[in-house]
Amino acid sequence: MLRIGEVAARAGVSVRALRYYEEQGLLEAERSASGQRRYAESAVGRVQFIQQLYAAGLNSKDVLEVLPCVHTGVATPAMLARLVDQRDGIDRQIAELTQARARLDEIIRIGQEHVPAVAAS
Amino acid sequence: MLRIGEVAARAGVSVRALRYYEEQGLLEAERSASGQRRYAESAVGRVQFIQQLYAAGLNSKDVLEVLPCVHTGVATPAMLARLVDQRDGIDRQIAELTQARARLDEIIRIGQEHVPAVAAS
DNA sequence: GTTGCCTCTGACGTCAACGTGAGGTCCTAG
DNA sequence: CTAGGACCTCACGTTGACGTCAGAGGCAAC
Numbered sequence: 557m558l559r560i561g562e563v564a565a566r567a568g569v570s571v572r573a574l575r576y577y578e579e580q581g582l583l584e585a586e587r588s589a590s591g592q593r594r595y596a597e598s599a600v601g602r603v604q605f606i607q608q609l610y611a612a613g614l615n616s617k618d619v620l621e622v623l624p625c626v627h628t629g630v631a632t633p634a635m636l637a638r639l640v641d642q643r644d645g646i647d648r649q650i651a652e653l654t655q656a657r658a659r660l661d662e663i664i665r666i667g668q669e670h671v672p673a674v675a676a677s
Numbered sequence: 678m679l680r681i682g683e684v685a686a687r688a689g690v691s692v693r694a695l696r697y698y699e700e701q702g703l704l705e706a707e708r709s710a711s712g713q714r715r716y717a718e719s720a721v722g723r724v725q726f727i728q729q730l731y732a733a734g735l736n737s738k739d740v741l742e743v744l745p746c747v748h749t750g751v752a753t754p755a756m757l758a759r760l761v762d763q764r765d766g767i768d769r770q771i772a773e774l775t776q777a778r779a780r781l782d783e784i785i786r787i788g789q790e791h792v793p794a795v796a797a798s
Numbered sequence: 799g800t801t802g803c804c805t806c807t808g809a810c811g812t813c814a815a816c817g818t819g820a821g822g823t824c825c826t827a828g
Numbered sequence: 829c830t831a832g833g834a835c836c837t838c839a840c841g842t843t844g845a846c847g848t849c850a851g852a853g854g855c856a857a858c
Contacts, residue, residue, distance in 0.1 A: 561804065571805085576846060590854055592805055608777040611770065615844070622781070631788030639785050646778045649732070650771060656729040657767045660743070664760050667752030682834060692835085697816060711824060713835055736814070805854070812847070823836065828829100 557586070557594040567603035574603065580616040582606055582623060602626075612646050678707070678715040688724035695724065701737040703727055703744060723747075733767050 564571045577583040578593075583602060585593035605626065609619045621638050625631040631639065685692045698704040699714075704723065706714035726747065730740045742759050746752040752760065 559804075570846075572846060572848085575806095580845095588854090590805090591807095592854075605777075605780065608773055608780070610845080611773050612777045622784075625784050625788055626780075630791050631784070636785060636788050639781060639788065643778060643781045643785065646774055646781065650774050650778070652729055652732050653767055653771050653774070656726075656733045657764060657771070659726065659729070660760060660764045660767065663743075663746050663752070664757060664764065667746055667757050667760065670751050680834075691816075693816060693818085696837095701815095709824095711836090713824075731815085799858100801856105801858085803855090806852080808850090810847105810849085812845105813843105815843100817842070818840090820838090820840105821836100824834080826831105826833095828831090 558597065558599065560585075560593050560595070563595045563599050563603065566600045567607070569603060569607065577603070577606060577616075581620055582616060612642075613649060614642060614645075618642060679718065679720065681706075681714050681716070684716045684720050684724065687721045688728070690724060690728065698724070698727060698737075702741055703737060733763075734770055735763060735766075739763060 558566075560571050560574055564574055567574075574583060574593075578585060583595075583599065583606070585595050585599070588594055602623075606619055606623070609622060614622070621635070622642060625635055625639060679687075681692050681695055685695055688695075695704065695714075699706060704720065704727070706716050706720070709715055723744075727740055727744070730743060735743070742756070743763060746756055746760060
């Protein structure tokens with residue numbers, strides 16, 4: 557059983573974030589006799605996945621819809637539809653990012669042509 | 678010369694957003710005699726690129742650093758370094774998204790196995 | 799037993815990218 | 829010449845994911 561600081565350090569987030577996740581129903585913790593949170597080892601991976609979903613543009617409500625499937629491995633048809641929606645959203649984001657990356661890349665290429673004296677090895 | 682509503686409609690953003698971009702120094706506009714903004718045709722593409730950069734996780738300050746290179750086609754070595762940094766950031770984001778997508782995908786796959794009676798064609 | 803770090807519960811602060819009126823002006827179609 | 833959109837400038841409101849501070853208690857070491 558891990559304490560909150562330990563989980564935060566391992567998952568690379570703040571202690572405040574973990575309390576916030578609990579507030580949002582994203583993360584459960586047992587309590588010690590004195591009321592301190594105790595986490596299972598699996599909490600670290602769970603938190604990292606939550607971070608990934610946030611990074612993918614989901615809000616905490618979306619994450620809340622997705623997470624039960626992760627834990628139970630079971631999904632209702634409605635949940636599956638949501639999951640597919642979220643995956644499609646991520647696909648669109650990846651496509652946009654790829655396009656933005658390509659544009660940035662071309663800007664860099666042009667920039668290097670115009671200032672070639674420095675990087676020429 | 679386009680009016681603000683026209684640019685907003687074509688670029689798929691709000692009028693308020695365009696004023697905000699101007700406020701942040703991201704987008705310039707001439708003014709008519711009565712003070713109304715008049716945009717060049719190129720503003721539409723510029724706005725769309727700004728949106729892509731926002732979607733890529735850049736804030737307006739970052740965008741402000743990147744945009745001059747787009748317009749002039751010239752970049753100082755420092756600017757080039759920033760551009761490369763931003764591109765690397767986008768690469769990291771794409772990697773994260775791809776990983777999140779893979780995890781979602783597996784959840785969907787497992788979910789479909791557990792509820793096969795519906796989707797079976 | 800006390801020092802020093804960890805944790806607790808509120809509860810207000812923050813920051814970016816706009817949203818949303820208020821109150822007034824412009825413009826163009828009929 | 830007037831009705832009604834589109835546009836203008838303030839300027840406050842919103843939202844999500846935390847940051848941060850206050851005041852109090854917990855825990856392991858010395």
